[in-house]
Amino acid sequence: MMTLQFPFSRLVLASNNAGKLKEFSGLLAPYGVEVLPQAALQISEAEEPYPTFIENALTKARHASRASGLPALADDSGLCVQALDGAPGVYSARYAQRAGGEKSDTANNVHLLAQLAGRTDRQACYVAVLALVRHAEDPLPLVAQGLWQGEIAEVPRGTHGFGYDPLFSLASEGCTAAELEPGRKNQISHRALAWQQLLAQLGQTA
């Protein structure tokens, strides 16, 4: 295990997604940094109005840092499906809601399957963009991205993970992301890859 000195001992995790929080607690565990989910500090959810992951990630990080006075790490992520011209993309959390349905993982999965009905071209990519700001006005945030290629299954399988994981099928693993052990997902996911990129940058700047 690489030992690494963080330039700070505490940070706010600028997310309200329980699945992400669980994955980040695993990813950050070895580094001895105290991680505070923003809800624990009564920080409101930031607006995510932008068309790119990076803009939304930075906005979430700055919002949490401004409210807490602490460094903040944000993740803006989503699923990009080739046959749907990259949708749901930055709207992944709000996919069914934007079509008049409810805001839930189940509704999003049902909507995605409906959009792909009859399609055999089912390639997709998970994207995660991380932004780490040392303070709210940080002019030089650390930014990293990770991509994870898969295919959208015909039926959901598996109970681990969150979001679109039951539909995200991995040829190399022979299962969906929701059938992977959480530790395995945290080695190979878009979020894990982005985190490794961020760590490399921290190594350079610490």
Ligand SMILES: O=P(O)(O)OP(=O)(O)OP(=O)(O)OC[C@H]1O[C@@H](n2cnc3c(O)ncnc32)[C@H](O)[C@@H]1O
């Ligand atoms: O903004 P925060 O508070 O972090 O939580 P969120 O769920 O709204 O997060 P995003 O705005 O980044 O939307 C990302 C959506 O993309 C999907 N997603 C991202 N990463 C995923 C993963 O590892 N597994 C399954 N679905 C994922 C899932 O539907 C998320 O709700």
Ligand SMILES: [Mg+2]
């Ligand atoms: Mg969000």
